[in-house]
Amino acid sequence: MEKSHRPWSMGLFVVYREITKIHLSEKKTNLSVDFTNQLDIIEERKEGEVAIMLIQFNFKNFKSFREEATLDLSAAKMTEFSDRVVAIGSEKILPVAAIYGANASGKSNIYNAFEYMSDYVVNSFKYGDEEEKFEEFRPTPFLFDSISANAESGFEVYFIFPGDKSERTYNYGFCINKEGVTEEWLNSKAKTARKYSTVFYRGTSDEELDLSGFPKNSRDNIRVALEKQVLIISLGAKLKISKCKAIRDWFVANEFADFGNPFTNFFMSHRLPKDFVESKDVQQKVVEYFASFDEHIKDFKIEKIPSDGEVKEDTYKINALHKMIDSDRMAEIPLGMESAGTLKMFALYPELQEVLEKGSVFFIDELNARLHPLLVRNFLLTFLNPEINTNHAQLVFTTHDTWQLSNQLLRRDEIWFVEKDKRGVSALYSLADFVDEDGYHIRKDESYEKNYLLGKYGAIPNLKSIDVFRED
Numbered sequence: 001m002e003k004s005h006r007p008w009s010m011g012l013f014v015v016y017r018e019i020t021k022i023h024l025s026e027k028k029t030n031l032s033v034d035f036t037n038q039l040d041i042i043e044e045r046k047e048g049e050v051a052i053m054l055i056q057f058n059f060k061n062f063k064s065f066r067e068e069a070t071l072d073l074s075a076a077k078m079t080e081f082s083d084r085v086v087a088i089g090s091e092k093i094l095p096v097a098a099i100y101g102a103n104a105s106g107k108s109n110i111y112n113a114f115e116y117m118s119d120y121v122v123n124s125f126k127y128g129d130e131e132e133k134f135e136e137f138r139p140t141p142f143l144f145d146s147i148s149a150n151a152e153s154g155f156e157v158y159f160i161f162p163g164d165k166s167e168r169t170y171n172y173g174f175c176i177n178k179e180g181v182t183e184e185w186l187n188s189k190a191k192t193a194r195k196y197s198t199v200f201y202r203g204t205s206d207e208e209l210d211l212s213g214f215p216k217n218s219r220d221n222i223r224v225a226l227e228k229q230v231l232i233i234s235l236g237a238k239l240k241i242s243k244c245k246a247i248r249d250w251f252v253a254n255e256f257a258d259f260g261n262p263f264t265n266f267f268m269s270h271r272l273p274k275d276f277v278e279s280k281d282v283q284q285k286v287v288e289y290f291a292s293f294d295e296h297i298k299d300f301k302i303e304k305i306p307s308d309g310e311v312k313e314d315t316y317k318i319n320a321l322h323k324m325i326d327s328d329r330m331a332e333i334p335l336g337m338e339s340a341g342t343l344k345m346f347a348l349y350p351e352l353q354e355v356l357e358k359g360s361v362f363f364i365d366e367l368n369a370r371l372h373p374l375l376v377r378n379f380l381l382t383f384l385n386p387e388i389n390t391n392h393a394q395l396v397f398t399t400h401d402t403w404q405l406s407n408q409l410l411r412r413d414e415i416w417f418v419e420k421d422k423r424g425v426s427a428l429y430s431l432a433d434f435v436d437e438d439g440y441h442i443r444k445d446e447s448y449e450k451n452y453l454l455g456k457y458g459a460i461p462n463l464k465s466i467d468v469f470r471e472d
Contacts, residue, residue, distance in 0.1 A: 051359025052250040053093050053392055055158040059113040062153050064106040064426040066142035076413040076432045080444050084384050086392050088160050089167030089191040095383045099398045101418035102461040106426030107398040111365040117155040118251040125234040134229045144424045152177040167191040180228035253360035255351040260366040273350045293375050296322050340370040359391030368401035405449040417459035
């Protein structure tokens, strides 16, 4: 991947980002102490299921991000916590990225951008030429200038298949506007190669459709069925083209949890782990999972609610069993009456289980909401421990929990900040790349939390006294 340097002005500071990537404007590449130690929730991946590790995510002109933003999970050249870095082929990849910033800075928009890309890859084959359906899935551009409001949005990932013997690195992305897909590309690079080669490229006209990386029958099928609202990856997966299906399946496997959304909180807390009702073993695993942070829940009692004829799906009453203090009997408490933190951890269990099994990406907005900092740390350690995270699952999360901003927990390249300027434009940058007003990079022995709260790294609220209630 070609290297580029890009400066961002940050008030008194300048942040320089060294990026090993192809910009979104260069798509056509004619380039030559954990809480699962008692709990076995990781199963062997099924034969044929190959995980993908995210190396980099780029996006542009999406909500508060007008310019191109990069979330880079490739490891920088630094010595701290080198044992957690995953080396595959020529790539060195991190398992975690923590994103900090003030309220309304745009942190959640990074989550939204990756979720949008995933949803569109998975579902675009449904839209065809139906404008009504497509309208619901048009991206939201930066709306505070007339040019951006009418321009295309772009989304791009770099990734690698850990189980792929060829150890090729892939680059996939697309641009989309109000009318449909304007560009889409898939490039690949061999382990020993310096440049990417084109698997396929698609522009706005039929003359700009290069499907040379596909077999002839697949090329013919795509040409016949492709619509302007439909992604080639999405269509190709339905046509059972292996490369397309593998990429689509990875986007399907990724998990999202927006704990800033009360509706998400409600629905996730009502999602049961796989086989929870049928299997006493699964129930016991959940009890052991809870025991890592709360030993009061000893078991579960599950009762099927008789159907009234109107509800087609089976419904169940689930009680948590707590040991009574004056006898050996158990007190029954409806699961919904447990604390908000317990319900959140219950909601996280199925997603955590799946990403650890599949080796996919878990993107969480506001991980710290209703959770004690020590519990958040335990959750992070699950991904940071290579003995537990054997399938190389990755965690990307936004948070206000500065307690995790520690050189005893996170590498500098695992810490990210979002800052919004006076124009309403958000910028994303890494602590590893940050240069202070004296021109120095941040040292690994600094107090990250203290310096961040003092405003040394930017990305904090610009506070003023609340005078509205002051009496004249």
